[in-house]
Each structure stands twice: as structure tokens, then as C-alpha cells.
Amino acid sequence: MSNTHLILETKRIILRRFVMDDIDSLVKFYSDPDVIKHIPDAPRNYEETRKELEWHVKGHPKFPELGLWATIHKDTGDFIGRCGLIPWSLNGQDEVEVAFALSKAYWGQGLATEAAQGIIQYAHETLKLRRLVCLIEEGNQASVKVAAKLGMSFERKGEDEIGPFLLYSMSKF
Numbered sequence: 001m002s003n004t005h006l007i008l009e010t011k012r013i014i015l016r017r018f019v020m021d022d023i024d025s026l027v028k029f030y031s032d033p034d035v036i037k038h039i040p041d042a043p044r045n046y047e048e049t050r051k052e053l054e055w056h057v058k059g060h061p062k063f064p065e066l067g068l069w070a071t072i073h074k075d076t077g078d079f080i081g082r083c084g085l086i087p088w089s090l091n092g093q094d095e096v097e098v099a100f101a102l103s104k105a106y107w108g109q110g111l112a113t114e115a116a117q118g119i120i121q122y123a124h125e126t127l128k129l130r131r132l133v134c135l136i137e138e139g140n141q142a143s144v145k146v147a148a149k150l151g152m153s154f155e156r157k158g159e160d161e162i163g164p165f166l167l168y169s170m171s172k173f
């Protein structure tokens with residue numbers, strides 16, 4: 001993978017831009033019902049996943065510096081999920097979400113927290129973003145725990161076209 005694809009790395013993880021060759025890994029990743037249980041807009045089949053992947057590869061038209069990135073385990077080189085920064089407009093306000101989702105085999109090792117901490121540092125230092133949020137479906141206790149470990153606080157409940165969510169946030173002054 002060329003260096004131009006690298007977004008950031010942490011002790012155990014590399015985040016890099018997606019390439020179309022990630023299709024099989026991404027399809028396998030989204031095929032686990034436990035992984036997508038709390039991701040209401042996750043692609044549900046090969047074609048939807050291919051379209052989503054094309055979107056990741058092209059980048060966001062307005063915010064190309066944001067996006068979901070392929071998450072790679074350094075030790076094994078395995079594709080273990082997709083994490084990153086997603087722009088939303090919520091009640092007319094622009095927000096940037098720290099997003100994380102990993103394959104089940106990698107849960108419970110602090111990897112989501114580590115990836116998210118790397119993303120937050122990147123958001124603050126490289127992108128100069130001050131406010132970051134997490135949008136979490138009610139009942140997703142693991143994500144609530146990760147948000148708390150990241151230093152986020154519960155702000156409010158909300159709802160958008162995808163569904164209801166809990167909004168956690170953090171601001172850097």
C-alpha cells in the first residue's frame with residue numbers, strides 16, 4: 001500500500017484510505033449481524049457494499065479530509081474494520097462523528113478505543129477540529145463505554161433520517 005493511502009497509525013493499528021480491492025474484506029465484515037446490529041445504515045449485500053466502497057474510495061465531495069478508513073491490524077496485516085470521521089448536518093449544525101466498528105474477533109482488546117484516540121488526535125492536530133461527536137444507538141453499551149473512555153459526555157438524544165441516536169460530544173478549547 002502506498003504511503004499516500006496512510007491516514008494515521010497507532011501502536012497496534014493502521015488507518016488507511018480504502019481501495020476497491022477491499023471489497024471482499026468489507027463484504028465479509030458487514031455480513032456479521034452482530035457487527036451491524038447498531039449500524040442502521042450499514043450495507044446489507046454485495047452491491048450495497050460495493051457502492052459504499054466506491055463512495056469511500058472517491059471521498060466526500062465537500063469534506064475530502066474526512067471519511068471512513070480501512071482499519072488494519074499491524075501485527076497480522078488483517079483488515080479488522082472501518083473507523084474514521086463522518087460529517088453530518090444535525091438540526092442545521094455541522095458535526096463530525098468519530099466512528100468505529102471492528103470485526104467481532106477483535107472486540108474486547110481496547111482496539112476501538114485505541115483507533116478512536118488516534119482519530120481524535122488526528123482530528124485535533126491535523127484537521128484543527130475542535131468539536132467531535134459520537135452518534136450511538138440506544139442499547140449499544142460497548143460504544144457508550146468507548147465514548148466515555150474517549151472523554152466524551154452525553155449531550156442529548158436526537159433523531160435524523162437514519163433513526164434515533166444518543167449524542168455524545170467533546171470539545172477542545
Ligand SMILES: CC(C)(COP(=O)(O)OP(=O)(O)OC[C@H]1O[C@@H](n2cnc3c(N)ncnc32)[C@H](O)[C@@H]1OP(=O)(O)O)[C@@H](O)C(=O)NCCC(=O)NCCS
Nearest residue numbers: 035038100101102107108109110111112113141142143145
Ligand atoms: C463498539 C465496538 C467498536 C467496541 O470495540 P472494542 O475494541 O471491543 O472496544 P474497547 O475494547 O476499546 O472498549 C469496549 C468497552 O466496552 C465494554 N463492553 C463491551 N461490551 C459491553 C456490553 N455489552 N455492555 C457494557 N460494556 C461492554 C468493554 O468491557 C470495554 O470496556 P473496558 O475497557 O472498561 O473493559 C465493537 O463492539 C463493535 O465494532 N461493535 C459493532 C459496531 C458498532 O456498534 N460500532 C459503533 C457504532 S456507534
